[in-house]
Amino acid sequence: xxxxxxxxxxxxxxxxxxxxxxxxxxxxxxxxxxxxxxxxxxxxxxxxxxxxxxxxxxxxxxxxxxxxxxxxxxxxxxxxxxxxxxxxxxxxxxxxxxxxxxxxxxxxxxxxxxxxxxxxxxxxxxxxxxxxxxxxxxxxxxxxxxxxxxxxxxxxxxxxxxxxxxxxxxxxxxxxxxxxxxxxxxxxxxxxxxxxxxxxxxxxxxxxx
Amino acid sequence: xxxxxxxxxxxxxxxxxxxxxxxxxxxxxxxxxxxxxxxxxxxxxxxxxxxxxxxxxxxxxxxxxxxxxxxxxxxxxxxxxxxxxxxxxxxxxxxxxxxxxxxxxxxxxxxxxxxxxxxxxxxxxxxxxxxxxxxxxxxxxxxxxxxxxxxxxxxxxxxxxxxxxxxxxxxxxxxxxxxxxxxxxxxxxxxxxxxxxxxxxxxxxxxxx
DNA sequence: TAATGTGAAACCGTTCACAGCG
DNA sequence: CGCTGTGAACGGTTTCACATTA
Numbered sequence: 001x002x003x004x005x006x007x008x009x010x011x012x013x014x015x016x017x018x019x020x021x022x023x024x025x026x027x028x029x030x031x032x033x034x035x036x037x038x039x040x041x042x043x044x045x046x047x048x049x050x051x052x053x054x055x056x057x058x059x060x061x062x063x064x065x066x067x068x069x070x071x072x073x074x075x076x077x078x079x080x081x082x083x084x085x086x087x088x089x090x091x092x093x094x095x096x097x098x099x100x101x102x103x104x105x106x107x108x109x110x111x112x113x114x115x116x117x118x119x120x121x122x123x124x125x126x127x128x129x130x131x132x133x134x135x136x137x138x139x140x141x142x143x144x145x146x147x148x149x150x151x152x153x154x155x156x157x158x159x160x161x162x163x164x165x166x167x168x169x170x171x172x173x174x175x176x177x178x179x180x181x182x183x184x185x186x187x188x189x190x191x192x193x194x195x196x197x198x199x200x201x202x203x204x205x206x207x208x209x
Numbered sequence: 210x211x212x213x214x215x216x217x218x219x220x221x222x223x224x225x226x227x228x229x230x231x232x233x234x235x236x237x238x239x240x241x242x243x244x245x246x247x248x249x250x251x252x253x254x255x256x257x258x259x260x261x262x263x264x265x266x267x268x269x270x271x272x273x274x275x276x277x278x279x280x281x282x283x284x285x286x287x288x289x290x291x292x293x294x295x296x297x298x299x300x301x302x303x304x305x306x307x308x309x310x311x312x313x314x315x316x317x318x319x320x321x322x323x324x325x326x327x328x329x330x331x332x333x334x335x336x337x338x339x340x341x342x343x344x345x346x347x348x349x350x351x352x353x354x355x356x357x358x359x360x361x362x363x364x365x366x367x368x369x370x371x372x373x374x375x376x377x378x379x380x381x382x383x384x385x386x387x388x389x390x391x392x393x394x395x396x397x398x399x400x401x402x403x404x405x406x407x408x409x410x411x412x413x414x415x416x417x418x
Numbered sequence: 419t420a421a422t423g424t425g426a427a428a429c430c431g432t433t434c435a436c437a438g439c440g
Numbered sequence: 441c442g443c444t445g446t447g448a449a450c451g452g453t454t455t456c457a458c459a460t461t462a
Contacts, residue, residue: 007431008431010431011411011412012408014408014411015403015404015407018407019386034443035443040388041388044432044433046432046433049443050431050432050433050446052444053444053445057446059443059445060439060440061439061445062443065444077411078407078410079411080407093306093309093310094306094310096306097305098402101302103386103402104402104406106403107403107407147413170413171409173405173406173409177312179250179251185414189405189406189409191405193313193400194224194228194315194316196382197313197382197398199220199221199287200356200380201317202286203380203396205379216454218454242420242421244421253454255454256454258422259423259453259454259455261422262424266423270460270461270462271419271421272420272462
């Protein structure tokens with residue numbers, strides 16, 4: 001199946017598989033079947049087998065998957081097997097939380113720079129990172145940073161994105177609302193907490209009075 | 210078209226439409242066409258028209274949509290036209306950020322309670338909410354709270370979810386990793402920042418050395 | 419006339435059933 | 441024999457083209 005395009009939905013699931021594999025590994029497990037992994041992740045076994053099949057199949061028939069090998073393969077596919085240096089722009093509530101969030105290291109991300117507009121925040125040190133003025137975003141060019149994290153108010157999102165792109169960033173995680181235009185080769189992932197909340201009540205049973 | 214099932218993907222887009230409509234409204238605009246709204250949201254015009262058609266069509270042919278009316282309809286469909294009281298469990302980095310996040314009020318959410326395990330945090334007051342001990346989750350039953358927000362370490366997620374469900378919660382926003390089992394009628398929305406980051410490098414052009 | 423609303427076609431992803439293999 | 445890997449059927453979503461209507 002090497003010649004088929006891999007569905008985006010498959011790519012969306014791979015990190016979940018990886019997380020569970022890392023957990024199984026930490027529990028001292030060696031092997032897992034598609035059924036076992038499925039229970040952990042919360043999807044169907046055939047979905048897992050199909051997803052893996054896009055990359056050629058990693059299992060042993062009659063046995064299952066070798067956890068360590070599979071985890072390594074997942075990381076390679078997702079390109080998480082190297083350190084991905086990231087720069088954060090915006091030190092508001094959300095920006096600070098992201099900087100303090102330790103869950104990213106496990107997947108190879110390292111936030112090596114933080115930028116702010118507000119002069120009062122520039123110079124402060126948080127989680128080992130010294131906050132710089134936004135005008136310094138251009139200096140990222142020489143720092144091996146290709147991932148940008150945007151957590152600024154909506155009005156300046158496009159501007160910040162353009163600055164990041166100009167500094168060589170080609171992947172963006174955007175916590176701010178608002179659609180931005182970027183070159184086709186640049187990937188933007190939007191995390192929009194309010195939008196996720198906003199579709200919850202639709203699915204909830206009517207709250208009786 | 211009232212008798213067709215509405216696609217989940219449509220429901221996922223409605224809040225985005227709503228946000229843009231509210232913004233247009235704040236700019237003093239009265240009407241918008243599917244093309245105009247499409248540009249703002251970043252989707253195709255026919256997608257928007259199709260989405261609206263599931264609910265019967267809100268536009269005037271040859272003119273477009275009345276922004277205020279449409280926004281009101283969106284809110285009604287999403288059930289955001291009433292106050293949704295929510296309870297937060299877990300006052301770590303992420304929990305605090307969510308509590309401080311002001312973007313939820315606009316959509317009718319009000320975080321009226323916060324719970325923590327750690328006795329040192331119990332009693333502190335943040336953003337107008339006094340932190341209570343997790344054992345008090347059961348008291349939610351009488352407080353008109355139907356939305357639970359989980360931001361606790363992975364080991365205790367299921368336990369916290371069960372407590373919330375026992376207290377009458379029937380919609381959960383979960384920031385913690387790990388699959389949880391809940392009754393079918395309960396909706397769980399998972400926001401998993403690390404998983405969103407983890408699929409970014411796959412889509413990024415190769416970082417040359 | 420300019421924009422909506424909508425069947426039908428095309429596309430994509432999921433599910434199934436079972437062949438293939440260790 | 442058990443579990444993986446996969447072509448084919450299925451179902452849901454997007455796209456299209458155009459009839460419709462203020």
